[in-house]
Amino acid sequence: MQRNASARWTGDLKNGKGTLAVGSGAFSGPYSFVSRFEGSGDTNPEELLGAAHAACFSMALSLACSTEGHIPTSVETKAAVHLEKVDGGMQITRIDLHTHGVVLGMTATQFHKLAEETKTGCIVSKALSAVPMTLEVTFDE
Numbered sequence: 380m381q382r383n384a385s386a387r388w389t390g391d392l393k394n395g396k397g398t399l400a401v402g403s404g405a406f407s408g409p410y411s412f413v414s415r416f417e418g419s420g421d422t423n424p425e426e427l428l429g430a431a432h433a434a435c436f437s438m439a440l441s442l443a444c445s446t447e448g449h450i451p452t453s454v455e456t457k458a459a460v461h462l463e464k465v466d467g468g469m470q471i472t473r474i475d476l477h478t479h480g481v482v483l484g485m486t487a488t489q490f491h492k493l494a495e496e497t498k499t500g501c502i503v504s505k506a507l508s509a510v511p512m513t514l515e516v517t518f519d520e
Contacts, residue, residue, distance in 0.1 A: 382402060383401075384400065385400050386399040386400075386410075396409060396410075398410070410422050415462075416462075425460040425471065428458075428460055430458070431503055432501075433456040433457060434456075435501045436498075436503070437456045438501075439502070440454050440480065440494055441454045444480070444482050444490070447493070449484050451480055452483065454479070456478040456479075458476055458477075459475040460474050461473040461474070472511070473512070474507065474511075474513075475514075475515070476498065476512060476514045476515070477514075477515045478494055478516055478517075479516075479518070479519075480516075480517075480518050480519070481519045481520075482520065483520060485520065486520075487518040487520075495516075
């Protein structure tokens with residue numbers, strides 16, 4: 380299985396602009412120096428990385444709950460990707476995951492355990508294992 384995405388950049392770093400697209404055609408949009416390093420309405424690579432991580436984590440945690448015999452009503456995950464200047468260059472220094480589950484018949488302790496396992500076990504978490512990650516878990520039965 381192969382997944383694709385593309386990006387095009389024109390101009391210099393600070394004044395240039397870019398567009399990016401996912402291979403399925405489900406999303407495309409602009410990005411720029413300002414959107415990446417100063418904040419604006421456009422997207423940026425770190426935001427997309429966070430979306431991919433949150434999506435993968437939610438799916439993997441839902442699988443883990445289902446494997447335990449509890450099909451989730453919902454698993455919602457937010458990912459905060461921290462981009463900071465380190466040693467003269469920019470670096471992703473941390474990813475904070477915040478997940479909330481609604482799973483009937485499961486205890487908060489069980490859900491928290493599965494969430495911790497998913498933090499290191501989901502496909503995107505494995506790919507990003509060089510980046511420190513935190514996890515905050517909330518739960519409703």
